[in-house]
Amino acid sequence: MxxxxxxxxxxxxxxxxxxxxxxxxxxxxxxxxxxxxxxxxxxxxxxxxxxxxxxxxxxxxxxxxxxxxxxxxxxxxxxxxxxxxxxxxxALRRGRVSIAALPSLAANGLPSVIAEYKSQHPGVRVSLHDALSDQCLSLLRQGKADLALTAPGPDFIEFETRTLCSDPFYLVCRQDHPLAKKKLVRVADLAGHEVIHLAKSSSVRQHVEVLLKDVHVVHSGFEVEHLATVAGLVKQGLGVSVVPELTLFQFRQLDLVAVPLQSGNPMRPILIVRRKDQPLSLASQAMLELIEKRLGQKAAPRKYRHF
Incomplete structure (x- = not known):
């Protein structure tokens, strides 16, 4: 029956x-x-x-x-x-949202968005994974993340992506460095200077190599995993570094100078990535819309930065 x-x-x-x-x-x-x-x-x-x-x-x-x-x-x-x-x-009174994001975004920018989201939807549980690009994609594949905020790479064909914002690059150096007084720095100005690099596995390093491919810079010998380490090495005069704007908060405590690279140089795109075969929940869709609203604006006009 x-x-x-x-x-x-x-x-x-x-x-x-x-x-x-x-x-x-x-x-x-x-x-x-x-x-x-x-x-x-x-x-x-x-x-x-x-x-x-x-x-x-x-x-x-x-x-x-x-x-x-x-x-x-x-x-x-x-x-x-x-x-x-x-x-x-x-009604977004219950649910869950999981976000994977590059450490620079996870530490600077995204926390304020999550706080605003939680104030609007206190019953929705939000989790955040701070990870490099490859791990962000892996979390998406495993269903452990609903959204990823990361830089472009070679393994994105299986995902739906769109550009959230563009992240311009800055020179970071000591106040007594010859380039510290400039309002803008050309990539060519870096010729002959020692550069401290992030590890080759990072999206920042991959974009910096494109920026510097035609410039004869001196490799400082340092390739490190963490921006805090870069900041400490720059502080000791062991070289300069080229980093995206979203990472500059890491350098504020050390009395360093950040000077924007001249307009026209490539920027690092920041992408919103999601699975093609998995529709977003209402809670995740609301988070996506708030991220785009708060972080998706065009970059503010760049100017000389002194911490």
Whole structure:
């Protein structure tokens, strides 16, 4: 048997089982007594047993009716719970969002967006993975992240991507460095200067190599994993470095100078990446829209930066 029992029939049954009176049960169900009687008869036909004993004075449940009453109560409770749960998700009072982002974005820019999102949707759980580009994509593939904010690379064909913003590059140096007083630095100005690099696995290093490919700079011998290490080496006069604007917060505490590279030099695009085969939840879509609103504006005009 494959019954097609509607919630209307279940509500009619429960009303009659509780009130044991056709007229009052019909009033609760906002229908006529005759229509209620038809519904109960239809339900009994579907069940294949009488559910009520009826006479002119009272209505009582049969033993089969007693059994069905338990099942009907459970079914209606589960249906109401399912609708309540989905309503919570639709209203963004519940849910989860997981974001993978480059460390520079995860530490600077994204936290304020997450804080604003949490204030608007306190019931939604937000998780953040700070990771290099390859790991961001891996988290997307595994379903551990809904969105990734990362720089372009060779393995993006399987994903849906769009540009969030462009990240211009700056020279970072000591205040007593010959280039520190310039308002703008040309890439050619870096010729002959020692440069401290990030590791080759980083998206920053890959873009810096493109910037410097036609300039004879001196390799300082340092290739490090962390921007804080770059800042410490620059502070000690062991070289200069070229880094994106989004990373400059790492250099503020060391009394260094940041000078923008001349307009026309390539910028590092920051992409929003998501899976093509996985639609976003309403909670994730709301996060995506807020990220685009807060971080997707065109870069502010660049100027000389002195921390």
């Amino acid at each position: 494959n019954p097609n029992i509607s919630t209307r029939l279940l509500h009619a049954f429960v009303a009659l089982a509780e009130l044991k009176h056709f007229t009052r049960a019909a009033e609760r169900c906002h229908t006529s007594q005759s229509a209620l009687s038809v519904m109960i008869g239809k339900l009994e036909d579907m069940v294949g047993a009488r559910l009520f004993e009826r006479d002119t004075r009272k209505v009582t449940l049969t033993p089969e009716g007693e059994l069905f009453a338990e099942a009907a109560g459970v079914l209606l409770a589960e249906i109401e719970s399912a609708f309540a749960n989905i309503s919570e998700y639709v």
